[in-house]
Amino acid sequence: TVGKNIAYGLRTDRKSTRARVDELLEMVALDPSYAKRRPHELSGGQQQRVALARALARKPALMLLDEPFSALDSGLRVATRKAVAQTLQAAGVTAVLVTHDTEEAISFADQIAVMRCGQFTQSGTPEAIYRTPRDEFTARFLGDCVVLEARVEGGIAETVLGQVPVKGALDGGQRSVMLRPEQLVLVKDHDGAGRVVGMEFLGGELVVSVRVGDLLLELRRPSTIEISVGDSVRIDIVAAAVSLG
The missing domain is CATH 2.40.50.140 (Nucleic acid-binding proteins)
Known part of the structure; x- marks a missing residue:
């Protein structure tokens, strides 16, 4: 079930685990009743949110998100991206997002690092890199x-x-x-x-x-x-x- 997925890795008693699962579901904008559902009963966006809740369950200091929204259609991708960004911010978790979608990077990140052939071409705030790129590759990559x-x-x-x-x-x-x-x-x-x-x-x-x-x-x-x-x-x-x- 969704609840057992989220609780995987928690080392607490049953009552505390249930309370933590409900808290995490609310954090990712899902009703606690979703805890009884199974994966095939969820949409793609809901599955992404459950995965995020499970990752947050043990209160990590750092999360790596590797192309987390690539399997979603464009409308759902935007909504899920906003929900994930708000959840991470509320939880105070630092996240590293790997993406080839420049709009996704610009809207999601506080800091961006552009890579080419394994080397950083530039890093900084989205606005600074977009408005003042150092080279043509970085300029074209961001728009x-x-x-x-x-x-x-x-x-x-x-x-x-x-x-x-x-x-x-x-x-x-x-x-x-x-x-x-x-x-x-x-x-x-x-x-x-x-x-x-x-x-x-x-x-x-x-x-x-x-x-x-x-x-x-x-x-x-x-x-x-x-x-x-x-x-x-x-x-x-x-x-x-x-x-x-």
């Missing part, structure tokens, strides 16, 4: 990005998209600079240097393909945006680009 070749002088990068302020770059010479797609604002402009060459409807979003010279950009935008294939556009840039090592 869509636009990498441009530029010449930097006086903190300004000359790019195919125009002049862009840049942080973390030494003046002089060719540099690679990075922008996140959300920093690029599309504006319909008859004199704009860009042209919309394709659009893909994804429900709430559109993938808008824009060509600027030899550069092809694919930008996700709300599907309410008033823009069509063939429109001329300019691209306004919000905030500074980041120089990549």
